[in-house]
Amino acid sequence: MAFVLTAALVVAKWSWIDAQARTVVALSPVLEAPVLTPAVEAVTGEPCFTDTIIAGNPALVVRPPGQGSWPAIFFVNGVVTEGRKLPEVRRLAEGLARAGYLVVVADLPGLRRGEIRPETVHETLEVARTISERPDARDGTVRLVGVSTGATLSILAAGDGEIAQRVSVVAGVAPYTDVRTVLSTATTGHYRGANEEMVPYEADPFLAGVITQSLVSTLPPSRDRDVLLDELEEVDRLRPQFLEDLRGMGAEARSVAELLANKDPERFDDLYAGLPERVRAKIEELSPLAGDGRLSVPVELISGPQDKYFPLSETHAVVRIAPQARVTVSEALDHAELDFSVRDLQALLLIDGFVVRSLSKARL
16 A cells, blocks of 8 residues: 555665664554564554644554654645545554654545545645644654645645745555646546647546535535535535536536536636636635646655546646655556455566665665
């Protein structure tokens, strides 16, 4: 799984051999190997798990045993219903704490109910700032590690002028960088390529559901909007009646409904331009390429060649705001999961190289 990859990203500034040893410690709870995991548990201290509130957001904090300060990691989830309670996340946090890290996983607004909105971005910044200010966070810095939308949120946070100086590394798995590409792909099955041509792309239907939920959340607050959002959590977000319900909520909602209903890629740009200005402004807050943020910290990203949600070009586009970023592509990665059925040794070696480079670039 991608959690295995992201764990290796943050082990830093030890010798190569020591880094490998600490990586084994970090990954052992995730791998749940019959011999390895008990052995690691026997030689490392038991981490301390605490459910708390950080910058107003429910959060899991996992600390190494003992007292003192530790290098801090903010692990940023994507759209995950279970949030910080996802077993894989808790096991990863445990492993990293056993390896000597202070780990925070926060439930950012919207992610557990299937949406990303400007408040999600804002709270990512606030949580990152608060983590860096903790007395048990070493040197007042934080490492941002994210998966999927969480990787995008990490990029947005590291590009913020106030937060940038507190971030020591950004590592991500399969982010998106241009929200317009995501919207177009989710609704029309096409996106605009480097030469302005419309490129076909089949995304998992889950993406359309997330986009629907996210777009509706950008509409002005109203009882009708809130009722619809609550209903979208309980029923099929792609049901035919949904668009009729949305059209009945006024002119702004109708423009969103027309964009969501459109299947013609040639109409997408006009429909996007026809959205209310404040709706477009909120949407573009979710896009790293739409702002002025630039990343000066080490950046390592990885994606599969045929991601089920975002075109590979979305990961490569990060170099436009982070020229030093390095992107690794491996057929052994399926969005947030390792594909163990891949028999191509080269694909697996690419992942190994990605991990080794990340170990050398990260800094404590």
